[in-house]
Amino acid sequence: MNDFVIETKHLTKVYGEQEVVSKVNLHIKKGQIYGLLGRNGAGKTTIMKIILGLTPITSGEVTVFGKNIKGREKQIYPRIGAIIETPGFYPNLTGTENLEIFAKLRGTASPHAVENALKIVGLHYKDKKLFGKYSLGMKQRLGIANAILHDPEVLILDEPTNGLDPIGIAEMRDFIKHLSVECGKTILISSHILSEISLLADDIGIINNGVLLEESSMSQLEKKNRKYILLQVSDTPKALLILERQFNLKDYSVQDSHSLRIYDTNLNMGEINKALVMQNVTVTSSGICNDTLEDYFKKITGGEGIA
Template sequence: MSKYVIETRNLTKQYGAQKSVARLNIHVQKGRIYGLLGRNGAGKTTTMKMLLGLTQPTSGEVAIWGKPLAANEKKLLPRIGSLIESPGFYPNLTATENLRIFATLRGVPNRNAIKNALDLVGLPYKDRKLFSQYSLGMKQRLAIALAIMHDPELLILDEPINGLDPIGIAEVRSFIRNLCNERGKTILISSHILSEIALLADDIGIIDHGTLLEEESLEELETKSSKHIRFTVSDTAQAARILERSFHENQFTIQDDHNMRLHNLNISIGKIVTAFVENGLEVSQAATSEESLEDYFKRVTGGEGIA
């Protein structure tokens, strides 16, 4: 049995000559929140639609709970809740009335399902307020209530905080986190808002122009973008040998022939520079630096940033 709730293998979607998603391999673990992060148009929505069978991949595979989605849709899809585009709620009906219609259409059997879903997202049951009178945050919460009404094991949410004000964002973030922590749901969430994904996700996949650039835990990502000493030298391979030989140090990252980062801040920069120069290296830069997550994403996506 696969340890991943979602696993894609070289998932590709091509429209004519353009690849919207190219050979994507993502791995979503049970009971965790996976943030799919990328600019608008990066391929996030197309990926989610393929995971839900709403659009067919040009090539590659989707596996859900270790089983291929193709030919198993009737068994797998009822265990998934999703929010891809805003549902067509009736403006002149209440939240309860809207959910009752969807429950009937979808054959949701549990009489308490509507009340439970509304309770979970913090909306009143049998309230007289009409959907047209709801704030954006309340509308988004109702959309998520619809996604969880049948108590799915897996949630796939496309940009659930898009267009919300700071209070609405905090509310949605809070109960998405609770769904994972208290209800044990596995959640795949997409966003182009870096700061929100950083507050919410356990694992992150960075997608850009349809290609997955990185996939790792948020902890690993923060380590990569944490405080470090940046060196620009004439030969990083030789600099690495000096660090290992003279300082018994291996906590460094070589970026290219001339740039490297040392993650151990306890060694004197002056002593390292002296050792480099004494061994014939030219040192043009040596400074402590802290790269923000935003800076890191700009770097891995080619300098454009996320939003």
């Protein structure tokens, strides 16, 4: 068995004539936060619904805890908590009363389950405020509290920060991180907001029109998009020789015979230009570039961007 808590293999979903999820292979590792990033209509909710058995698979398969979910729903689903659509809370009951009903329905064993879940999401136990009077942020928190009531190992959260203000988003991020780092949960979270995913996720899957365009660790992706000096020269091999010898350059990549990227942006460009020119390498241009993650997403999703 590998370390993946959730894995999808060639997951495909067709609605009518439209293939809304196309051969998607996701790999969600134990104890990690996996961010599924995609624009509206990309297929995020559909993938989550399939994993949770809320809509049937057209083809492909989903394995959870190393086993195909098909036929094992009763063993697997109690180990997962989710918010996909807002749960049907009663507006005329308090948050605590609502959760107590859900805890009973689910046969949650721990007597402190409701109190603990509310504490994690920062809502007061036994608070008298009725759910109908909750702000959006409080509603979202209660939704998450409901998802973690039975202390599941895995959480699937579909755009949990939707509609929250920046402070609400930051708070939500903190307790999702807490659930991962302190409580060891494996978390699959979706969003169409890049900055949100990049601050939260360990791994990221980028989906567009039902196709998984890229899957990588967040740190790898950031490395790929870090700052660099773009140097255009008459002769790349010769320039590199000089830079390695004189400036001890190690961190670079060659783009083509006339351009290279230097990732050590602290180097003195004046000195570099001088050394190259003195040794008959013409420098046609040099400058600091910063391909932000944002630019990258725009590029690979072929549009105006996600965030």
